[in-house]
Amino acid sequence: MKDVDYMSVAEDTLNRIKKGAFLTVKSEHGVNTMTIGWVTFGFIWNKPILMVAVRPSRHTFGIIEAAKDFTVTVPLGDLHKEIAFCGSKSGRDVDKFKACNLETIDGRQVDSPVIKTQGRHFECRIVYKSAMDPVLLDKGYESSFYPQKDYHTLYFGEILACYETD
Numbered sequence: 001m002k003d004v005d006y007m008s009v010a011e012d013t014l015n016r017i018k019k020g021a022f023l024t025v026k027s028e029h030g031v032n033t034m035t036i037g038w039v040t041f042g043f044i045w046n047k048p049i050l051m052v053a054v055r056p057s058r059h060t061f062g063i064i065e066a067a068k069d070f071t072v073t074v075p076l077g078d079l080h081k082e083i084a085f086c087g088s089k090s091g092r093d094v095d096k097f098k099a100c101n102l103e104t105i106d107g108r109q110v111d112s113p114v115i116k117t118q119g120r121h122f123e124c125r126i127v128y129k130s131a132m133d134p135v136l137l138d139k140g141y142e143s144s145f146y147p148q149k150d151y152h153t154l155y156f157g158e159i160l161a162c163y164e165t166d
Contacts, residue, residue: 002163002164003162003163010041013041013074013120014039014041016074016075016076016120017036017037017038017039017072017074018037019037019080019083020035020036020037020075020080020083020084020087021035021036021037021039021072021073021074021075021083022034022035022036022072022073022075022083022086022102022115023035023036023052023054023060023070023071023072024070024071024072024073024104024112024113024114024115025060025063025064025067025069025070025071025112026063026067026111026112026113027063027064027065027066027067027068027111028066029062029063029066030063030091031063031104031112031113032059032060032063032091032096033060033086033091033096033097033102033115034054034058034059034060034086034087034091034096035083035084035086035087036052036053036072038052038053039051039052039072044156045127045158047127047158047159048158048159048162049127049156049157049158049159050072050122050124050156050157050159051154051155051156051157052070052072052154052155052157053152053153053154053155054152054153054155055150055151055152055153056131056150056153057150058090059090059091059092060091061153064126064155065153067111067112067126068110068111068125068126069107069110069111069112069123069124069125069126069157069160070110070112070124070126070155070157071107071110071112071113071114071121071122071123071124072121072122072124073114073115073117073119073120073121073122074119074120074121074122075115075117075118075119076117076118076119076120076164077117077118077119079117081100082100082102085099085100086100102115102116102117103115103116104116107121107123107161108123108160108161108163109123109125109160109161110123110124110125110160110161114165116165117165118164118165118166119164119165120162120163120164121161121162121163121164121165122157122159122161122162123159123160123161123162124157124158124159124160125157125158125160126155126156126157127156127157127158128155128156129153129154129155129156130153130154131151131152131153131154132151132152132153132154134146134149134151137151
């Protein structure tokens with residue numbers, strides 16, 4: 001395991017996330033992982049921030065709403081089958097960890113675990129969340145991405161740890 005500066009790997013990471021990454025969350029409502037393909041990295045409030053978006057219809061939503069943190073695991077190896085499975089199945093109906101033979105390891109700085117795989121891991125403390133207001137959304141995006149009016153809630157996480165595992 002080696003520490004990495006998240007800005008030095010941001011571009012490569014964003015390109016990999018477009019193909020899918022794991023958002024993993026743990027709270028008193030359980031633990032779940034889901035596939036994500038959208039994130040934002042930046043500096044806000046003088047902190048490194050990673051923002052993820054979760055729709056209220058997702059099983060993960062109830063868990064992250066009660067959580068203080070989340071992790072994002074960006075696979076560096078070939079996990080396309082697992083990414084596809086976790087993006088098409090709900091944790092309400094199936095144990096994704098068991099179905100995909102995914103193991104977790106404890107986070108270094110947060111309660112939520114990371115996926116045990118060769119990958120980049122971001123451990124984030126939730127510092128802000130906001131449900132999207134459709135009135136403020138570009139109408140072209142609304143028709144393209146929200147035809148069912150299932151708008152995301154945005155979770156801003158202060159990056160507390162960023163590292164790679166083999």
